[in-house]
Amino acid sequence: MKSETADAVLEARHLRHSYGARRVLDDLSLRVGAGEIYALLGGNGAGKSTTLNIFLGFVRPGSGSASVCGIDPSTAPDEARAALAYVPESVALYDHLSAYENIDYFLHLAGANRHRTSVIDPALDDVGLVASARGQRVGGFSKGMRQKVAIALALARNVPVLLLDEPTSGLDPRATAEFNDLLEAARKRGIATLMATHDLLSAAAVADRIGFLREGHLDEEVAANGGARFDVDALFRRYSERRESRTA
Amino acid sequence: MSGATVRIAREEWRWLARSRVALVAGVLLLLLIITATFTSVQKHEAIDEARARYQSEQIEQFYNQPDRHPHRMVHYGQYVFRPLAPLAFFDTGVDAYTGNMVFLEGHRQNSANFAEARQSSLMLRFGQLTPAFVLQTLAPLLIIFLAFRALAGERERGTLRLMLAQGISARQIVSGKLIAHAAVAGAIVLPALLALTIMSASSGASAQALLIILGYCAYLIVWTLMALVLSALVPRARDALLALVALWMVTVVLLPRGLPELVAASQTLPTRIETEVAIGRDLKAIGDSHDPDDPYFNDFKMEVLARYGVSDVQDLPVQYAGLVAMEGERLTSDLFNRYAADANAREDRQNALVRTFGLASPLIAVRQLSMTLAGTDLDNHQDFLSQVESYRYSFVQHLNRMQAEQIPAVNPGEDPRIDASNWLEVPGFAYVAPNPLAYAGGRIAQSFGILAAWLAGLACLLILAARRLERIAR
Amino acid sequence: MSLFLAELKLTLRSRIAAAALFLLFLLAALAVWSGISLSDRQNAAIERVQAAHAQDLAAVARVYGQPDGDAGYGAYYTFYLTWDRPSPLAFAAIGQRDIQPFTLRVRTLGLHSQLYESENINAELALPGPFDWAFVLIYLAPLAVLVLLHDLVAGEREAGRLRLLLSLPGARGLWARRLGARYLLVLAALALPLVLGLMLTQAPLTLGAGSLLVAALYLAFWSGLGLLVAALVRSSGGGAATLLGCWIVLTLVAPTLATSAINSAIPAARGTDLSLAQREIVHAAWDKPKEETFDAFFVNHPEWRDTPPVTGRFHWKWYYAFHQVGDEAVAPQVAEYRASLAARERWTERVGWLLPTVSTQVLLHRLADTDLQAHLAYQDSIAALHRRIRYFYYPYVFEERPFTAADFERLPDYQPRPSGGSLAWGSLIALGLAALALLALSLRRAHRVEMVQPTATSRPGRGFLSKPAFT
Numbered sequence A: 001m002k003s004e005t006a007d008a009v010l011e012a013r014h015l016r017h018s019y020g021a022r023r024v025l026d027d028l029s030l031r032v033g034a035g036e037i038y039a040l041l042g043g044n045g046a047g048k049s050t051t052l053n054i055f056l057g058f059v060r061p062g063s064g065s066a067s068v069c070g071i072d073p074s075t076a077p078d079e080a081r082a083a084l085a086y087v088p089e090s091v092a093l094y095d096h097l098s099a100y101e102n103i104d105y106f107l108h109l110a111g112a113n114r115h116r117t118s119v120i121d122p123a124l125d126d127v128g129l130v131a132s133a134r135g136q137r138v139g140g141f142s143k144g145m146r147q148k149v150a151i152a153l154a155l156a157r158n159v160p161v162l163l164l165d166e167p168t169s170g171l172d173p174r175a176t177a178e179f180n181d182l183l184e185a186a187r188k189r190g191i192a193t194l195m196a197t198h199d200l201l202s203a204a205a206v207a208d209r210i211g212f213l214r215e216g217h218l219d220e221e222v223a224a225n226g227g228a229r230f231d232v233d234a235l236f237r238r239y240s241e242r243r244e245s246r247t248a
Numbered sequence B: 001m002s003g004a005t006v007r008i009a010r011e012e013w014r015w016l017a018r019s020r021v022a023l024v025a026g027v028l029l030l031l032l033i034i035t036a037t038f039t040s041v042q043k044h045e046a047i048d049e050a051r052a053r054y055q056s057e058q059i060e061q062f063y064n065q066p067d068r069h070p071h072r073m074v075h076y077g078q079y080v081f082r083p084l085a086p087l088a089f090f091d092t093g094v095d096a097y098t099g100n101m102v103f104l105e106g107h108r109q110n111s112a113n114f115a116e117a118r119q120s121s122l123m124l125r126f127g128q129l130t131p132a133f134v135l136q137t138l139a140p141l142l143i144i145f146l147a148f149r150a151l152a153g154e155r156e157r158g159t160l161r162l163m164l165a166q167g168i169s170a171r172q173i174v175s176g177k178l179i180a181h182a183a184v185a186g187a188i189v190l191p192a193l194l195a196l197t198i199m200s201a202s203s204g205a206s207a208q209a210l211l212i213i214l215g216y217c218a219y220l221i222v223w224t225l226m227a228l229v230l231s232a233l234v235p236r237a238r239d240a241l242l243a244l245v246a247l248w249m250v251t252v253v254l255l256p257r258g259l260p261e262l263v264a265a266s267q268t269l270p271t272r273i274e275t276e277v278a279i280g281r282d283l284k285a286i287g288d289s290h291d292p293d294d295p296y297f298n299d300f301k302m303e304v305l306a307r308y309g310v311s312d313v314q315d316l317p318v319q320y321a322g323l324v325a326m327e328g329e330r331l332t333s334d335l336f337n338r339y340a341a342d343a344n345a346r347e348d349r350q351n352a353l354v355r356t357f358g359l360a361s362p363l364i365a366v367r368q369l370s371m372t373l374a375g376t377d378l379d380n381h382q383d384f385l386s387q388v389e390s391y392r393y394s395f396v397q398h399l400n401r402m403q404a405e406q407i408p409a410v411n412p413g414e415d416p417r418i419d420a421s422n423w424l425e426v427p428g429f430a431y432v433a434p435n436p437l438a439y440a441g442g443r444i445a446q447s448f449g450i451l452a453a454w455l456a457g458l459a460c461l462l463i464l465a466a467r468r469l470e471r472i473a474r
Numbered sequence C: 001m002s003l004f005l006a007e008l009k010l011t012l013r014s015r016i017a018a019a020a021l022f023l024l025f026l027l028a029a030l031a032v033w034s035g036i037s038l039s040d041r042q043n044a045a046i047e048r049v050q051a052a053h054a055q056d057l058a059a060v061a062r063v064y065g066q067p068d069g070d071a072g073y074g075a076y077y078t079f080y081l082t083w084d085r086p087s088p089l090a091f092a093a094i095g096q097r098d099i100q101p102f103t104l105r106v107r108t109l110g111l112h113s114q115l116y117e118s119e120n121i122n123a124e125l126a127l128p129g130p131f132d133w134a135f136v137l138i139y140l141a142p143l144a145v146l147v148l149l150h151d152l153v154a155g156e157r158e159a160g161r162l163r164l165l166l167s168l169p170g171a172r173g174l175w176a177r178r179l180g181a182r183y184l185l186v187l188a189a190l191a192l193p194l195v196l197g198l199m200l201t202q203a204p205l206t207l208g209a210g211s212l213l214v215a216a217l218y219l220a221f222w223s224g225l226g227l228l229v230a231a232l233v234r235s236s237g238g239g240a241a242t243l244l245g246c247w248i249v250l251t252l253v254a255p256t257l258a259t260s261a262i263n264s265a266i267p268a269a270r271g272t273d274l275s276l277a278q279r280e281i282v283h284a285a286w287d288k289p290k291e292e293t294f295d296a297f298f299v300n301h302p303e304w305r306d307t308p309p310v311t312g313r314f315h316w317k318w319y320y321a322f323h324q325v326g327d328e329a330v331a332p333q334v335a336e337y338r339a340s341l342a343a344r345e346r347w348t349e350r351v352g353w354l355l356p357t358v359s360t361q362v363l364l365h366r367l368a369d370t371d372l373q374a375h376l377a378y379q380d381s382i383a384a385l386h387r388r389i390r391y392f393y394y395p396y397v398f399e400e401r402p403f404t405a406a407d408f409e410r411l412p413d414y415q416p417r418p419s420g421g422s423l424a425w426g427s428l429i430a431l432g433l434a435a436l437a438l439l440a441l442s443l444r445r446a447h448r449v450e451m452v453q454p455t456a457t458s459r460p461g462r463g464f465l466s467k468p469a470f471t
């Protein structure tokens, strides 16, 4: 399998984490290679965001370790963050700035001092934000458009890792389809994408592999089988079984 | 009043009682009012006691002077101390800025000296801890703190829609909140009310005390209304807070400070020295008693001679120099009064200008009201100064008459003196505290008028804001 | 650096921040104008008084400057004018200049019956305090800082940008840069009008630099406090309320309480005492044997011991001697009075070690030379003049020399005191330490903002304001 041969860009090894007495992650391990899209699928409270937080260096795991391009975010958060781009669940930007200005500012914050202009437009082209919208203030943007801006920022930063938290929640079917196309753009650039989601359909549509997360533990990983992608019905059956067993 | 309104008011109280910040702020303000009242009463008593002691000490000294020429006593003079008005503890007004001790002597008008503000570090200009300061400056802030989220918070949380959806009208919601916060305003005034009642009972100033309380109630309700209007107009609680604090800043801090400079620049007050020089010049223009050919004093002499039916000053039954001194004092005092009236009129014009601009700030209205009723406004001080001047005139003339009548007109000897028992005939200074209701009734009515206008205007605004709330939340 | 510029631009593009800054600038400009107007008014008044006084003096000289003129009369009727011009920096910090007399006339009689005369002021206008640059700095600038900083962190959290911001590699310096940008903007809004005013009044560079330094430190204190609160609170409403609470305590409550405590602990009643005592001594002299007066007088003025003795009922040398003896006799009360005023100043400075608002007030007004100390220095210059005029007349009076028109030409001149602005080092150090400590503390705390996991779920309390009542 591809992921086992390629060098993992993103890797979690035996992560455990608790908030007080509540165990949130229990021996979670996963690897995401370059150009791969990995969907971390799980219900509310399964521990998806916590996993992302560990990669981001926001949370220090109780035990186990994470690495982003070989860097441990808990000891070198800035270096790890320099290698990744993160798109939060609800993308909020500076409403009084235009799409272009927002990206310019965030890029600047991320340490890009020169040549910002030469990367922003291609990135906006890649995410398909129409030219007329680029100069408009983002105050009136829909969630889908904001997400495009955030992903354009990620592409413009030209980093090897993309972390997405619930990217399709709140998107209508058409915006979801557009989003799926966006991930293809990331894949083409060889970016390792980790996407936390509870949306089975979206995961099935874009992911190379899907990890089923249940109560902090990775129950099972399923890989896409070539061009046929996933058998959605089978996945759905598994997903709901798991949910039932959990509620039982 | 519907059940829902009362319920909303009760809910608001419950929220206030459970909110730690609100509780802490409320308790702190209460403590502050109590501290202010106690220290102010204490200070008031200490000052009053000291001034009364100095006053009686100095008159003792005056009466104990030995046999002397009366003119010596004219320059020995008297010290007069301004007694504090009974309600001055509540609002010290201008007392710290006007001197409280005046030295009275013949043909000179000295200033009132030793004002506390001139003897204190600049820190005094941050304000003085009196109940009036707390009520005027800090109480509105507490009201803002407690009320800014009353409506904007409900809107932000979405509970406003919920209530409206259940058929409660925005007017009921707004009146419920108003009742709740007006009651808070009442609770703030309560300690001051107690202190004023106790202190005014013994001094017979209860009418003034009552009006003071009424004024502050109106003032705090103005702030309650203001807080609710803004809370209803602004979509976010945080914005309501910022807007209210900005309003407070402008009306309580900025306008009262900014206006005086505008006013002072438009209306110049002459300095003491200019006035002294001008009076000296005017006196010379009237006549010079030392000049034997002076027409004014020659006329005066003829008139005196005619009055006593003699042809030479040597034959007068009284000492002519004493009569000249009396005439001189009369002329000087006339001029003093004329110049003082002019200066007072200028000050009054300045203050009237501030009061007119004061329409824009309820603080200016309530401050004026409070000072006037507490007997610590500038008019009251001006009245004290004019009482002092007329006393100065009468005691100096008393002594001058003694000179005219008891010092021999001819051959008085090298060191003529009269008996010390004469000094006892000079009455001491008896200050009659003016009644603010009598001398400043118009101004008091004006201040109440301004506060009433604010109340009415804000009440209308609140009704409009309630209607708007209903429209936009649906 | 260019990132810093980006932050500056970002701040200015926020409407509420730009409005607050513009308002602050406008008010500072108005305050500078108002201060200059007051300074001009006082200078004009001094000129008017000088003109009036010159007329008065000429009239006195005409009457008493006769070939056989008696110096006693000349001294009795000649007033000497003193004045205290506003320093070039007074416009920025008016201090007590609006309530203290800045012109005073004295003559050769007892100094302490003349020195404490006050000026005609409209007390109701003075009551709220002057509207000057120092006021804008001490009271209003912190509110501008509040507007700019209260939601520094919570605002990003509430807008949902915080996680995105913190996920960027450069996030570490974010708060420091934003703090710096906003701090500089507030400082600039205040400093620009002041610099204009300084150029207009041609104030010495050191005084201008001193007041800018004080402003920079005072704003640094508030910025530190603002960042600390912003890093601690969960909501922007909580941030605004907390900072406002600090502002109320620091500008309204604490200084008022401190004044009340200082003034009751250190009474200044000696002023009254010395006036009453001096009158007793001076007037009792009329009824005492003249030798007693002269013996007392000669203790400090032995050079006149061998002048012709007084035989009659009255002689000017005796008259001026007992006035001087009266002054000397109340010296202990005068010293105590002055000591009580100095003690009030000292304690105020100490209060300033704890309250930056007070130390800033102390510093600015010491620089502008408009505080109580400045007025006492003016009184000292009057006392020096009084001494010079006494010694000017003594030879004429004691040696019984005629005092002629020519002598009127040689009257001693008043030497205005040199402008005495200085730096109150103790207060400066206290203010600087407070500013540094708060900045360091707040930057450390802000650094930890990124460690705190910013989720929407509420977590167990983290101490201070963890459960804000204001949302």
Ligand SMILES: Nc1ncnc2c1ncn2[C@@H]1O[C@H](COP(=O)(O)OP(=O)(O)O)[C@@H](O)[C@H]1O
Pocket (backbone or CB within 6 Å): A019, A024, A042, A043, A044, A045, A046, A047, A048, A049, A050, A051, C453, C455, C457, C459
């Ligand atoms: N800062 C926190 N403190 C305490 N509990 C938390 C915290 N963050 C998340 N949790 C809990 O950990 C569990 C996993 O959360 P999360 O990783 O956000 O789940 P999800 O898979 O929905 O993203 C949830 O039960 C959540 O309540």
Ligand SMILES: [Mg+2]
Pocket (backbone or CB within 6 Å): A048, A049, A050, A165, A166
């Ligand atoms: Mg999540």
